[in-house]
Amino acid sequence: MKKIVYSFDVFDTSLVRTWVRPTHLFWEVGYQLQKENIIQVSPEYWSQIRIEAERKAREIGTTYEVTLEEIYEQLAFALNLSTYEVEKAKQKEIEIELLSLRPVPATQKKIQSLHQEEKPIIYISDMYLSEEVIRNFLKENKVWIPGSTLYVSSETRINKASGKLFQHYLAQESLKPSQLCHVGDNLHADVKVPKKLGIPFEYFTQAHLNRYEEQLADTTELPLKFRSLLAGASRLTRMHSEETNPDKQVIWNTTASAIAPILFGFVYWCLVEAQRRGIQRLYFVARDGQILQKIAQVICKNWGFKIDCRYLYGSRQAWHLPALQELGKVELDWLLLGTSAKDITQFLSIRSICDRVNISPEQIQDILSRYGFPPAKWDSNLQQHERDLLTQVFTEKEVTELIISTAATYREKAIGYFRQEGIGDGVPFGFVDVGWSGRIQRSFSKLLSIAGLYPESGVCGFYFAFHSRVKSFQNDRLLAYFHDVYGPIDRYPLCKYRCLYELFTAADHGSTMNYERCGEQYIPVLRSPKNEEAINWGIYALQGAAVEFAEQMTSNLSEKECTTDLFLKASEMLAKEFVLNPSRQEAETFGSFLISGDQTENDFYELAPIYNLADWWRLLFYRRHQHIDVWFTASIARSNAILRKLLGPKTFTMIRKIRKKLGKLKLSILPKQVSQLT
Numbered sequence: 139m140k141k142i143v144y145s146f147d148v149f150d151t152s153l154v155r156t157w158v159r160p161t162h163l164f165w166e167v168g169y170q171l172q173k174e175n176i177i178q179v180s181p182e183y184w185s186q187i188r189i190e191a192e193r194k195a196r197e198i199g200t201t202y203e204v205t206l207e208e209i210y211e212q213l214a215f216a217l218n219l220s221t222y223e224v225e226k227a228k229q230k231e232i233e234i235e236l237l238s239l240r241p242v243p244a245t246q247k248k249i250q251s252l253h254q255e256e257k258p259i260i261y262i263s264d265m266y267l268s269e270e271v272i273r274n275f276l277k278e279n280k281v282w283i284p285g286s287t288l289y290v291s292s293e294t295r296i297n298k299a300s301g302k303l304f305q306h307y308l309a310q311e312s313l314k315p316s317q318l319c320h321v322g323d324n325l326h327a328d329v330k331v332p333k334k335l336g337i338p339f340e341y342f343t344q345a346h347l348n349r350y351e352e353q354l355a356d357t358t359e360l361p362l363k364f365r366s367l368l369a370g371a372s373r374l375t376r377m378h379s380e381e382t383n384p385d386k387q388v389i390w391n392t393t394a395s396a397i398a399p400i401l402f403g404f405v406y407w408c409l410v411e412a413q414r415r416g417i418q419r420l421y422f423v424a425r426d427g428q429i430l431q432k433i434a435q436v437i438c439k440n441w442g443f444k445i446d447c448r449y450l451y452g453s454r455q456a457w458h459l460p461a462l463q464e465l466g467k468v469e470l471d472w473l474l475l476g477t478s479a480k481d482i483t484q485f486l487s488i489r490s491i492c493d494r495v496n497i498s499p500e501q502i503q504d505i506l507s508r509y510g511f512p513p514a515k516w517d518s519n520l521q522q523h524e525r526d527l528l529t530q531v532f533t534e535k536e537v538t539e540l541i542i543s544t545a546a547t548y549r550e551k552a553i554g555y556f557r558q559e560g561i562g563d564g565v566p567f568g569f570v571d572v573g574w575s576g577r578i579q580r581s582f583s584k585l586l587s588i589a590g591l592y593p594e595s596g597v598c599g600f601y602f603a604f605h606s607r608v609k610s611f612q613n614d615r616l617l618a619y620f621h622d623v624y625g626p627i628d629r630y631p632l633c634k635y636r637c638l639y640e641l642f643t644a645a646d647h648g649s650t651m652n653y654e655r656c657g658e659q660y661i662p663v664l665r666s667p668k669n670e671e672a673i674n675w676g677i678y679a680l681q682g683a684a685v686e687f688a689e690q691m692t693s694n695l696s697e698k699e700c701t702t703d704l705f706l707k708a709s710e711m712l713a714k715e716f717v718l719n720p721s722r723q724e725a726e727t728f729g730s731f732l733i734s735g736d737q738t739e740n741d742f743y744e745l746a747p748i749y750n751l752a753d754w755w756r757l758l759f760y761r762r763h764q765h766i767d768v769w770f771t772a773s774i775a776r777s778n779a780i781l782r783k784l785l786g787p788k789t790f791t792m793i794r795k796i797r798k799k800l801g802k803l804k805l806s807i808l809p810k811q812v813s814q815l816t
Contacts, residue, residue: 407705
């Protein structure tokens with residue numbers, strides 16, 4: 139059997155930095171040196187001079203690889219540094235390099251497997267640092283295998299890029315090119331050069347930045363350290379994936395780079411605001427709160443927030459009904475949601491309306507028949523003229539009394555569950571939910587008021603965004619992070635796809651229907667114990683990546699080095715890229731998820747349906763939308779190549795011009811929804 143020896147590149151193959159670009163680390167070196175009064179220039183200036191010093195050193199040493207000492211000779215000349223200052227600066231750079239390095243999980247696993255098979259390992263690097271320093275880096279990160287060999291360009295004075303370093307260690311190890319398999323990330327030095335020399339290779343690209351990480355790394359609106367370590371945390375999270383299924387790998391990668399930073403920023407804001415307001419406990423409401431609570435627990439553990447983060451089972455279904463004591467305008471607005479002309483595309487049936495208040499059509503059969511709703515129509519989608527009759531049906535005295543009496547049977551158990559979970563024990567608490575109108579908090583607070591548990595200062599609710607706002611209950615405060623109806627509209631196109639954000643925060647269990655008493659305990663009654671649809675789709679991949687990102691973020695950056703405003707800016711950028719410009723893979727994987735816009739989950743449809751040309755024609759010009767919550771930009775991305783071309787930004791620009799000239803023409807809302815694409 140032919141002997142095969144594996145060689146591994148060191149940086150971005152065996153080890154990866156928390157800093158997303160190697161030169162970003164120089165800023166931190168300058169910052170630390172300035173802080174210790176070793177240099178008198180700014181971190182930005184130090185970084186520029188450090189890069190320039192390396193360039194000059196390489197210009198001088200055109201026939202050999204440079205060393206760190208030669209680079210610092212140029213630095214000393216440029217900044218008039220003493221021997222002491224040069225030595226301190228060199229040691230600081232090596233120290234920060236070591237602190238920034240992490241093992242690459244896939245490479246570490248492969249090296250360990252090769253070691254178990256007793257196969258020799260060679261490490262190779264084009265680097266100005268010494269062999270001793272790099273060996274120490276590998277050992278500290280548990281990537282070094284005893285008995286292995288390390289070849290470094292600064293020691294041999296030849297490099298991989300020229301091919302000479304490969305030839306050198308082939309001779310040193312008495313190997314033929316065909317006996318070596320080289321693993322590396324650089325297209326020229328680790329792929330093209332070995333190929334030219336007849337050396338088999340494996341191109342390793344995990345450490346390459348994706349489009350989200352590139353955008354963050356290059357955004358000068360954000361401080362360099364923040365944006366570099368934020369993008370670096372995304373990269374490290376991506377590299378920790380153990381997913382083998384292609385779709386779940388897309389979910390993990392997209393979450394690591396786009397979704398997790400958005401969720402993290404929201405949760406961090408909730409904790410900062412809660413702490414500022416003296417709130418000691420936060421209730422993360424099911425189901426959106428499942429992943430948000432997990433992120434909060436990581437932040438509290440690593441950044442020292444003294445806030446009790448609890449999960450509270452609840453839903454529109456579980457809280458709206460027991461809070462109902464009358465059937466006035468506020469209650470009817472919820473009960474008959476979806477009956478207006480603008481909601482005609484939303485599925486609505488007699489049975490789905492009855493399900494909202496836990497009654498059956500059979501209980502009001504006579505009244506339904508009187509208004510022209512025989513049993514054969516109870517499960518059918520209602521036409522507009524039929525929806526217009528529902529206010530009259532549900533304000534009939536017999537129907538109203540049935541609903542109010544039914545509500546009373548669920549109220550005591552809901553309040554019992556709240557008491558059991560610590561509400562009313564005197565600890566100042568807040569309420570966390572994704573959004574979108576504050577209606578659910580109104581019902582929650584009303585139940586607390588009925589039970590005598592309502593805090594004198596009211597309930598403070600923390601939300602990702604609001605599309606609309608209901609009148610808050612008494613002293614309640616409703617705070618929005620990403621977008622508010624009273625604020626600028628810039629971010630509205632990014633958060634208007636409500637169901638997309640609810641997919642980000644999907645849970646592994648069904649929605650809460652109501653509560654039951656079991657002995658001395660109150661337990662939530664779920665629509666299903668497991669959310670099989672979400673689990674099969676890959677919700678554990680999404681949650682796993684979000685938690686891993688939180689660990690990476692809080693380990694590599696301190697709370698003092700970031701603000702909620704910085705996360706908000708980063709979230710806006712990432713949301714714009716993902717929501718308005720999803721890749722084909724992202725659109726397929728996320729867009730194929732089945733969603734339901736109604737709380738009773740009587741109607742399911744894809745988040746981003748695939749439309750044919752006729753469908754798009756109707757959507758654009760005749761306003762015939764099948765559903766109001768679909769993710770249109772992903773539907774475009776899922777279309778065939780011809781339709782994607784036809785439905786590009788130029789098409790929507792043209793349609794907006796037509797709309798402007800022909801104001802009376804009733805066009806679809808779709809061009810507005812994708813206007814950010816232009």
